Amino acid sequence: xxxxxxxxxxxxxxxxxxxxxxxxxxxxxxxxxxxxxxxxxxxxxxxxxxxxxxxxxxxxxxxxxxxxxxxxxxxxxxxxxxxxxxxxxxxxxxxxxxxxxxxxxxxxxxxxxxxxxxxxxxxxxxxxxxxxxxxxxxxxxxxxxxxxxxxxxxxxxxxxxxxxxxxxxxxxxxxxxxxxxxxxxxxxxxxxxxxxxxxxxxxxxxxxxxxxxxxxxxxxxxxxxxxxxxxxxxxxxxxxxxxxxxxxxxxxxxxxxxxxxxxxxxxxxxxxxxxxxxxxxxxxxxxxxxxxxxxxxxxxxxxxxxxxxxxxxxxxxxxxxxxxxxxxxxxxxxxxxxxxxxxxxxxxxxxxxxxxxxxxxxxxxxxxxxxxxxxxxxxxxxxxxxxxxxxxxxxxxxxxxxxxxxxxxxxxxxxxxxxx
Amino acid sequence: xxxxxxxxxxxxxxxxxxxxxxxxxxxxxxxxxxxxxxxxxxxxxxxxxxxxxxxxxxxxxxxxxxxxxxxxxxxxxxxxxxxxxxxxxxxxxxxxxxxxxxxxxxxxxxxxxxxxxxxxxxxxxxxxxxxxxxxxxxxxxxxxxxxxxxxxxxxxxxxxxxxxxxxxxxxxxxxxxxxxxxxxxxxxxxxxxxxxxxxxxxxxxxxxxxxxxxxxxxxxxxxxxxxxxxxxxxxxxxxxxxxxxxxxxxxxxxxxxxxxxxxxxxxxxxxxxxxxxxxxxxxxxxxxxxxxxxxxxxxxxxxxxxxxxxxxxxxxxxxxxxxxxxxxxxxxxxxxxxxxxxxxxxxxxxxxxxx
Numbered sequence: 001x002x003x004x005x006x007x008x009x010x011x012x013x014x015x016x017x018x019x020x021x022x023x024x025x026x027x028x029x030x031x032x033x034x035x036x037x038x039x040x041x042x043x044x045x046x047x048x049x050x051x052x053x054x055x056x057x058x059x060x061x062x063x064x065x066x067x068x069x070x071x072x073x074x075x076x077x078x079x080x081x082x083x084x085x086x087x088x089x090x091x092x093x094x095x096x097x098x099x100x101x102x103x104x105x106x107x108x109x110x111x112x113x114x115x116x117x118x119x120x121x122x123x124x125x126x127x128x129x130x131x132x133x134x135x136x137x138x139x140x141x142x143x144x145x146x147x148x149x150x151x152x153x154x155x156x157x158x159x160x161x162x163x164x165x166x167x168x169x170x171x172x173x174x175x176x177x178x179x180x181x182x183x184x185x186x187x188x189x190x191x192x193x194x195x196x197x198x199x200x201x202x203x204x205x206x207x208x209x210x211x212x213x214x215x216x217x218x219x220x221x222x223x224x225x226x227x228x229x230x231x232x233x234x235x236x237x238x239x240x241x242x243x244x245x246x247x248x249x250x251x252x253x254x255x256x257x258x259x260x261x262x263x264x265x266x267x268x269x270x271x272x273x274x275x276x277x278x279x280x281x282x283x284x285x286x287x288x289x290x291x292x293x294x295x296x297x298x299x300x301x302x303x304x305x306x307x308x309x310x311x312x313x314x315x316x317x318x319x320x321x322x323x324x325x326x327x328x329x330x331x332x333x334x335x336x337x338x339x340x341x342x343x344x345x346x347x348x349x350x351x352x353x354x355x356x357x358x359x360x361x362x363x364x365x366x367x368x369x370x371x372x373x374x375x376x377x378x379x380x381x382x383x384x385x386x387x388x389x390x391x392x393x394x395x396x397x398x399x400x401x402x403x404x405x406x407x408x409x410x411x412x413x414x415x416x417x418x419x420x
Numbered sequence: 421x422x423x424x425x426x427x428x429x430x431x432x433x434x435x436x437x438x439x440x441x442x443x444x445x446x447x448x449x450x451x452x453x454x455x456x457x458x459x460x461x462x463x464x465x466x467x468x469x470x471x472x473x474x475x476x477x478x479x480x481x482x483x484x485x486x487x488x489x490x491x492x493x494x495x496x497x498x499x500x501x502x503x504x505x506x507x508x509x510x511x512x513x514x515x516x517x518x519x520x521x522x523x524x525x526x527x528x529x530x531x532x533x534x535x536x537x538x539x540x541x542x543x544x545x546x547x548x549x550x551x552x553x554x555x556x557x558x559x560x561x562x563x564x565x566x567x568x569x570x571x572x573x574x575x576x577x578x579x580x581x582x583x584x585x586x587x588x589x590x591x592x593x594x595x596x597x598x599x600x601x602x603x604x605x606x607x608x609x610x611x612x613x614x615x616x617x618x619x620x621x622x623x624x625x626x627x628x629x630x631x632x633x634x635x636x637x638x639x640x641x642x643x644x645x646x647x648x649x650x651x652x653x654x655x656x657x658x659x660x661x662x663x664x665x666x667x668x669x670x671x672x673x674x675x676x677x678x679x680x681x682x683x684x685x686x687x688x689x690x691x692x693x694x695x696x697x698x699x700x701x702x703x704x705x706x707x708x709x710x711x712x713x714x715x716x717x718x719x720x721x722x723x724x725x726x727x728x729x730x731x732x733x734x735x736x737x738x739x740x741x742x743x744x745x746x747x748x749x750x751x752x753x754x755x756x757x758x759x760x761x762x763x764x765x766x767x768x769x770x771x772x773x774x775x
Binding site for chain 1: 493517518519520650766771772774
């Protein structure tokens with residue numbers, strides 16, 4: 001007998017091992033085998049994707065310019081209470097280390113980092129590095145020697161800035177990314193009205209992405225439905241037409257819109273000719289241009305997931321609903337639509353997240369009020385080379401994506417995500 | 421039969437790969453130069469790269485960049501040099517020098533610092549051209565015989581000269597132009613910008629113009645394109661780009677030299693480049709008076725070597741930023757000021773653009 005059944009004992013296999021154990025073991029082996037198959041890809045992803053992203057994001061809190069270049073000064077200045085001026089020992093350490101920094105040409109980086117907090121620090125550091133007092137200067141004279149180089153060394157604010165920038169980790173970049181500052185006392189305050197950009201930009205980015213996603217959904221759903229229900233030959237042609245934009249470069253597509261939507265461009269020409277409107281409308285360098293171009297580029301990302309899911313919905317369900325007496329509209333809403341939710345969910349998520357990161361398209365076809373947050377990430381990465389701020393802005397954007405992902409999970413459910 | 425085909429294809433493929441990646445016949449040197457593209461690069465090609473290749477037999481590969489110093493920094497940090505020379509703006513030269521990203525120039529290899537005009541012989545950069553930021557207008561919209569813009573204040577005068585404008589999306593030289601138009605004398609521009617009231621004054625002047633600015637451009641090729649497309653009637657621009665549109669594309673644009681901001685571009689070498697000698701060879705060649713003077717044939721940027729002036733094409737003298745007729749009311753770029761204040765003022769500008 002292969003197995004004995006008894007309510008008192010567990011079911012056992014031939015060799016006396018409980019079936020439950022054997023089953024668990026077999027499951028484990030299967031999972032291990034699956035993991036072994038995935039392991040190379042996982043390793044590849046970790047090395048080329050996850051760790052670079054983590055290291056980039058860590059830049060948002062790393063603050064190693066001052067601790068690396070001025071270690072002694074950084075350590076000593078922490079003991080200062082922040083009022084008046086630091087002790088002569090701090091000044092002396094600063095003299096020695098700034099001179100050393102100048103020799104290996106990293107004093108520029110020091111000035112640049114401090115310049116983020118107080119404008120003018122850059123030239124102050126450069127000027128001071130050229131005229132440093134000798135380290136043997138007595139305690140009594142060294143502070144005056146510094147003030148003689150520049151009055152600003154006699155100001156508490158400037159030394160407080162150095163003190164704030166001394167620890168290995170800083171909240172400075174993250175605070176800036178959220179339009180906040182730390183004042184002299186160490187409290188977190190709102191940045192002056194004239195310089196607050198980022199929170200507004202974040203809200204604008206989310207709003208614009210939401211609108212683009214909605215437009216893509218409204219335009220994409222009927223197209224997907226058409227492709228899914230047509231006979232194969234016709235639907236293949238339509239599918240190819242949807243995929244056609246992918247064969248041209250993103251920049252080419254975007255600049256093509258510039259040509260079409262210009263005030264003297266083709267769309268306006270045609271519209272005036274056909275009498276749609278009399279005066280030429282500005283269709284580009286404003287929000288309209290951005291929406292048109294972005295929807296054009298992101299539409300395939302909406303169409304494809306929805307189409308794939310629709311293809312898998314048996315048409316008999318709809319027919320069954322009709323035959324049971326409901327009208328076409330009701331059948332569509334109650335029977336067909338809920339089955340497309342996984343595809344719609346996937347499409348919406350895909351389009352939303354991609355459009356959050358877009359900046360080239362709004363930069364080329366939008367006006368100054370139509371930029372996305374990623375524009376500033378790119379600006380700080382490439383132009384101002386302020387990688388700390390770029391990383392901090394990326395962290396903020398990532399946090400927003402996480403929030404939306406959690407929301408989506410709650411509403412639609414991650415298990416409900418289907419890409420085919 | 422199938423085997424024969426398979427083997428012959430494999431052999432052909434193998435031969436092709438060997439042919440492409442095998443040892444090159446003889447060691448031909450290559451020099452990579454990075455510049456800004458467009459009409460400017462074309463002028464450098466005609467005046468420098470092609471004659472250089474002809475004289476030394478060294479191929480010159482052209483590369484483009486948009487001023488992102490981050491790429492130079494990445495190059496130096498990783499030791500992976502993709503270019504020998506870069507054509508950089510003053511602010512990048514100073515910043516790169518401070519941060520140890522650029523080679524310090526040994527002027528004894530170039531005939532000494534005195535050959536160059538003041539401001540052209542920087543520690544980490546050798547001046548190559550003088551250029552300026554100006555504004556240009558569409559000559560068809562403001563034809564001869566009628567009122568035409570002549571001063572920097574006219575850029576801001578939307579009553580006398582109505583129409584959309586395109587301005588460079590950068591606090592430099594936007595704020596200087598605003599203060600000039602508001603009546604601040606040239607020698608007080610930067611001291612005014614140092615103060616909070618001065619900055620407010622510049623932005624107040626810009627508030628008047630803001631509703632009329634259609635495009636805030638970011639690439640040098642945009643202003644002539646926008647003027648040509650009739651999207652705007654006036655645009656701030658780099659003078660060489662407008663000159664190119666007028667001379668080579670027959671456009672009717674007119675440059676207003678009043679209030680021009682004079683600046684220079686420099687040749688820089690990424691620090692630690694293994695083929696530094698090759699880079700010096702090129703810079704030495706490009707700084708020869710007759711070679712440098714030749715560039716003016718192709719674009720209206722001025723030379724940085726005093727001895728090059730006699731070699732300038734006389735037809736173009738009047739279009740150079742440094743021509744006497746054009747320097748009646750000009751400002752020298754103040755890179756030190758912007759090194760300190762560009763971050764703060766750029767933030768202000770971006771915040772202002774959103775409101």
